[in-house]
Amino acid sequence: MKRVYVNEKWCLGCHLCEYNCAFANSGETDMAKALRGKVIHPRLHIEGQGEIHYAVSCRHCTDPLCVKSCISGALSIQDGTVKIDHDKCVGCLTCVLVCPYGAVAPGPDGAATKCELCLENACGAPACAAGCPNNAIVYEEREEASA
Amino acid sequence: MKRYVIVGGGIAGIHCIEGIRSADRSGSITLISAEADSNYGRPLISYYLEGATDEEKMSYRGSDFYERNGVTALHGVTAEKLDPTAKTLTLSDGQVLPYDALCVAAGSGPFVPPFAGLDTVPQEKKFTFMTLSDARGLMQAVTPESRVLIIGGGLIGLKCAEGLYAHTKHLTVCDLAPHVLSSILQPESAEIVEQHLKAKGIRLMLGDSAKEFQGTKALMNSGETVEFDLLVLAIGVRPNTGLIKDAGGDVNRGIVTDASMATTIPCVYAAGDCVESKNIITGGQGILAILPNAAMQGRTAGINMAGGEAVFDGGIPMNSMGLMGVHLMTAGSYYEESNGGQVYMEASEGSYKKLFTKDGYLTGFILMGDLHRAGIYTALIRERRPLDSIDFETVKKDPSLLPFGAEYRRQTLGGVV
Numbered sequence: 001m002k003r004v005y006v007n008e009k010w011c012l013g014c015h016l017c018e019y020n021c022a023f024a025n026s027g028e029t030d031m032a033k034a035l036r037g038k039v040i041h042p043r044l045h046i047e048g049q050g051e052i053h054y055a056v057s058c059r060h061c062t063d064p065l066c067v068k069s070c071i072s073g074a075l076s077i078q079d080g081t082v083k084i085d086h087d088k089c090v091g092c093l094t095c096v097l098v099c100p101y102g103a104v105a106p107g108p109d110g111a112a113t114k115c116e117l118c119l120e121n122a123c124g125a126p127a128c129a130a131g132c133p134n135n136a137i138v139y140e141e142r143e144e145a146s147a
Numbered sequence: 148m149k150r151y152v153i154v155g156g157g158i159a160g161i162h163c164i165e166g167i168r169s170a171d172r173s174g175s176i177t178l179i180s181a182e183a184d185s186n187y188g189r190p191l192i193s194y195y196l197e198g199a200t201d202e203e204k205m206s207y208r209g210s211d212f213y214e215r216n217g218v219t220a221l222h223g224v225t226a227e228k229l230d231p232t233a234k235t236l237t238l239s240d241g242q243v244l245p246y247d248a249l250c251v252a253a254g255s256g257p258f259v260p261p262f263a264g265l266d267t268v269p270q271e272k273k274f275t276f277m278t279l280s281d282a283r284g285l286m287q288a289v290t291p292e293s294r295v296l297i298i299g300g301g302l303i304g305l306k307c308a309e310g311l312y313a314h315t316k317h318l319t320v321c322d323l324a325p326h327v328l329s330s331i332l333q334p335e336s337a338e339i340v341e342q343h344l345k346a347k348g349i350r351l352m353l354g355d356s357a358k359e360f361q362g363t364k365a366l367m368n369s370g371e372t373v374e375f376d377l378l379v380l381a382i383g384v385r386p387n388t389g390l391i392k393d394a395g396g397d398v399n400r401g402i403v404t405d406a407s408m409a410t411t412i413p414c415v416y417a418a419g420d421c422v423e424s425k426n427i428i429t430g431g432q433g434i435l436a437i438l439p440n441a442a443m444q445g446r447t448a449g450i451n452m453a454g455g456e457a458v459f460d461g462g463i464p465m466n467s468m469g470l471m472g473v474h475l476m477t478a479g480s481y482y483e484e485s486n487g488g489q490v491y492m493e494a495s496e497g498s499y500k501k502l503f504t505k506d507g508y509l510t511g512f513i514l515m516g517d518l519h520r521a522g523i524y525t526a527l528i529r530e531r532r533p534l535d536s537i538d539f540e541t542v543k544k545d546p547s548l549l550p551f552g553a554e555y556r557r558q559t560l561g562g563v564v
Contacts, residue, residue, distance in 0.1 A: 005562075062563060
C-alpha cells in the first residue's frame with residue numbers, strides 16, 4: 001500500500017506540511033478561513049535541530065501497537081490504513097502511551113488524532129506530500145523491510 | 148473441521164477469535180460468556196457511567212462481529228468443568244462441548260475480603276465495578292442525593308468515582324494504603340492526584356477502611372462512622388483460574404503458559420487477565436492485567452490454536468488514565484537510588500515527569516500534564532534500548548526521534564515498519 005515517507009535530507013523545515021495538514025482536515029474550502037488566527041492541530045509535525053528537519057506522522061505500521069492497545073476499539077486497520085473512529089474514542093490516550101514514534105496526539109477535544117492519509121477528506125491523498133515544495137515528503141508504495 | 152472453544156467474551160477472547168480466523172476461516176468457534184454482554188471495551192464502563200459513551204459505541208468490534216466471524220456466542224452460561232482426556236467442556240446449563248483447541252480467557256473477578264457485617268448491607272445498595280452490568284446497576288441506583296462510599300482508591304475505585312461524579316457529588320473513597328493509586332504512583336505523585344480529587348469535593352479517607360458494616364453504615368478502622376446510600380467494593384481483582392486448576396493445569400497467581408500462550412494442559416491455551424506472563428523489565432513472571440496484553444495474548448493464542456505460529460514475548464505494566472481533568476501515564480518499574488536506579492525529574496505547575504533508569508536502561512516513568520509523545524519513552528522501556536546508543540540527555544527533556552540518529556529515522560520514517 002502507499003504510505004507517507006520522509007527524506008530528511010530534503011526537508012527545509014518550512015512547516016508548510018503542517019498547515020496543509022490542518023487545512024485538509026479542517027473541512028473548510030478556504031485556507032485562510034480555515035487557519036487564520038487559529039491554533040492549528042496538524043496530524044504530522046516537523047521536528048529537528050539546527051540543520052536537521054523532518055516530518056513525523058503515523059507510519060501505518062503493519063502490526064500497530066496503538067490498534068492492539070485501544071480500549072474502545074476506536075482504532076482499526078482498514079485496507080492497511082490505521083484509522084480512528086472519533087465517536088468511539090473516549091480520550092484515554094493509551095495510543096499516545098504506546099506509539100513508538102510519537103505520531104498519535106491528544107486532539108483539541110480530548111479524543112486522539114492521527115494521520116489517516118487524507119483518504120477521508122476532500123484531498124483524497126496526503127496533503128502534506130502533495131504540497132511539499134522539495135519532495136521531502138512523498139506518498140508512494142515501498143517494499144517491506146527495505147528503505 | 149476444527150472445533151474451537153473460547154471461555155470469555157472480553158478483549159482476550161475477541162482477539163483470540165481474530166487470531167483463529169487469520170489462520171482458519173472454516174473451523175467452528177463457540178464462545179462462552181458468563182456475562183450477558185460481551186465484545187465491549189471493559190475499561191469503558193466508567194465512561195459509560197459518566198455518560199461519555201453509550202452501549203452502541205462501546206461495542207468493541209461492532210454488533211455483527213460474531214456473525215462476520217462465524218462464531219456461536221453463548222451468553223449467561225459458565226464453564227464448569229474441563230476434561231482434558233475427553234477434550235470436553237461442561238457448561239453450567241449441562242451442555243457438553245467437545246473441542247480440538249480451547250482458550251481460557253476468563254479474566255478476573257472482584258476480590259472482596261470477608262468484611263464483618265457485609266451481608267447486612269442491602270443487596271440493591273452493594274456493588275462491585277467490573278462489568279457493564281455493574282455499571283448499568285449503579286447508573287439506575289444513583290441519584291444526585293446518593294451518598295456513595297467506595298472501598299478502594301485504586302484504578303477501579305477512582306474511575307468508578309469519576310463516573311459517579313456525573314451523578315452525585317457525595318463521594319467518599321477509602322483505601323488502606325496511605326495514598327491513592329498505590330499500585331502505579333508514588334506518594335509524591337499520588338498527592339497531586341489527591342489534591343485534585345479533594346478540590347472536586349471528593350472525600351478521601353486514606354490509611355483507613357471499613358472494619359464492619361451495619362446496614363448502610365460503615366464503621367471505619369479510624370473509629371469514624373460513614374453512612375452511605377450506595378456501597379462500591381473496589382478493593383482488587385482475582386484472576387479466574389479455577390477451570391485450569393481443577394483440570395490439573397499449572398496455576399500460580401495466574402494461569403501458567405508458555406510464550407505460545409499454551410497452558411500445561413495439551414490443546415488448552417489461556418490469555419488475558421487470568422494468566423501470568425513475562426515482565427520484560429524484571430524478567431519475572433506475573434500478572435500484567437492490562438488491555439494491550441490481553442489483546443496480544445488472545446491473538447497469539449488464537450493463531451497457535453489454528454496451527455499457525457505466534458509468540459507473546461512478554462509485556463510491561465503501563466497505564467494511561469484521565470481522572471476528572473488530570474491525565475496521567477505510568478509505565479514500567481520504578482528504580483531509584485535506594486534500589487540501584489537513577490531518577491530524572493521535572494515538575495512545574497500542571498506538569499510532572501519522573502523517569503527511572505537502571506543499568507543503562509529506561510525502566511519506568513510517571514507523567515502528568517504534558518503527555519505528548521510519551522510512547523517514545525514506553526518504546527525505550529519495552530525494547531530495552533541501551534540508553535548509551537541514543538542521546539538520552541536530549542530525549543529525557545523532550546521525547547522526539549532526534550536523539551535516535553539519522554539511520555533510525557531513515558528506517559522508520561522512510562521505510563515500512
